Amino acid sequence: MKGSRLWRGGLLATLAGDSGWGLIEDGALLVEDGVLRWVGTGAEAPAADEVVELRGALVTPGLVDCHTHLVYGGSRAHEFEQRLHGASYADIARAGGGIKSTVAATRAAGEADLLASARKRAQALMAEGVTTLEVKSGYGLEAPTEARMLRVARQLAGLGVDVRTTYLAAHALPPEFADADDYIAAVCLWLPDLFDAGLVDAVDAFCENIAFSPAQVARVFDAARRLSLPVKLHAEQLSDQGGAQLAAGYRALSCDHLEYLSPAGIQAMVEAGTVAVLLPGAYYALRETQLPPIAALREAGVPIAIATDHNPGSSPTLSPLLMLNMACVLFRLTPEEALRGLTVNGARALGLRDRGQLVAGQRADFCVWDSAHPRELAACFGHNPLTERVFQGRRQGE
Ligand code: NIG
Ligand code: FE
Numbered sequence: 001m002k003g004s005r006l007w008r009g010g011l012l013a014t015l016a017g018d019s020g021w022g023l024i025e026d027g028a029l030l031v032e033d034g035v036l037r038w039v040g041t042g043a044e045a046p047a048a049d050e051v052v053e054l055r056g057a058l059v060t061p062g063l064v065d066c067h068t069h070l071v072y073g074g075s076r077a078h079e080f081e082q083r084l085h086g087a088s089y090a091d092i093a094r095a096g097g098g099i100k101s102t103v104a105a106t107r108a109a110g111e112a113d114l115l116a117s118a119r120k121r122a123q124a125l126m127a128e129g130v131t132t133l134e135v136k137s138g139y140g141l142e143a144p145t146e147a148r149m150l151r152v153a154r155q156l157a158g159l160g161v162d163v164r165t166t167y168l169a170a171h172a173l174p175p176e177f178a179d180a181d182d183y184i185a186a187v188c189l190w191l192p193d194l195f196d197a198g199l200v201d202a203v204d205a206f207c208e209n210i211a212f213s214p215a216q217v218a219r220v221f222d223a224a225r226r227l228s229l230p231v232k233l234h235a236e237q238l239s240d241q242g243g244a245q246l247a248a249g250y251r252a253l254s255c256d257h258l259e260y261l262s263p264a265g266i267q268a269m270v271e272a273g274t275v276a277v278l279l280p281g282a283y284y285a286l287r288e289t290q291l292p293p294i295a296a297l298r299e300a301g302v303p304i305a306i307a308t309d310h311n312p313g314s315s316p317t318l319s320p321l322l323m324l325n326m327a328c329v330l331f332r333l334t335p336e337e338a339l340r341g342l343t344v345n346g347a348r349a350l351g352l353r354d355r356g357q358l359v360a361g362q363r364a365d366f367c368v369w370d371s372a373h374p375r376e377l378a379a380c381f382g383h384n385p386l387t388e389r390v391f392q393g394r395r396q397g398e
Helices: 077-084 089-094 099-108 111-127 143-159 180-196 214-226 243-249 263-272 280-285 294-300 320-329 335-341 344-348 375-379
Strands: 004-013 023-032 035-041 050-053 058-061 063-065 130-136 162-170 202-205 232-235 254-257 275-278 304-306 366-369 386-390
Touching (some): 111 386, 143 162, 180 214, 202 214, 263 294, 294 304, 304 320, 320 335
16 A cells, blocks of 8 residues: 555544543544554544545454464364363373374474464454464474474464464473473573574463473573563463462563462562453363452453463364453453453553554554444454454555
């Protein structure tokens, strides 16, 4: 797109400021060079080279899915059946299934196959308005396959979505290692080369009794710190490991899952400015009953993000819109909190401040919906009202 373009006559849910929808009726957006240059009412709008009439449609910031495991081989639908027969997620993991079964399938898959399947998944997310997507490694658990996953993730950017990559080799203990401490040493050793190759934007780990201890995670975070890489953590999903306090000590961008988060963990996150990423898809699919401490997070002022956590085991969803609904129904978030969670706070969980609100100076990543009010996006489910997705100012096909 050359020159400036004015989008006018829409209902803008700007999410400007720290709370509220930031609604602008008869709203207009001026876009130039991939950036929102001006946001306001149609009556005050500046002139532009081109005008697009929104005809009353709803406009929101583009969706930010800040936690996915989108690149992998194989399927784990059989584990869904096993869980229906009474096995738990942890039982399946201890019996060698779970993450380890996806590791075997991912190691066996070539780069082209991994890319082909990941592209379809990314396109499904984009079809519901995702403009920024985080993708984790963690199904290779060996240097070449971790690198392959991260390369595939980078290539997804060619679809017209911004991709942030996260190194999650500390996800599970691979079969060739008997000792978790030895494996953690390898995880730390592989990181600098992957970083030098431009494949890593952040570092994550799975802190859990079926995964790695806080002391082991600390070694991975020390390796990240040596490269000035930000960290995130799968924390307190199945039990309280004190992972949030550990992560906050490294000024983590986010702690994710958090069903078993303690008051001390919340306090540490407040002090560090760490975002709480809630993953209703995993909570739902694993039929968890322990709710994350939403009221306490809210009261403490911890920013809350939500994400799909797309992965083949605990959250095989490709619907960010369904996550909006589940965040409200299961976690009692308000529709506004849920939408902030999937936009501005999702961006913050990735360390990004240039997107997530319809405010002058932000990236021109936005969605146009056939909806009368933004609360409808959370209230409805199994329905996709997206009519247009604009990425860096570009319309579909531009
Ligand atoms: O975020 N909790 C650990 N990691 C993923 C699940 C990965 C898997 O089961 O393959 C999660 O839920
Ligand atoms: Fe995850």
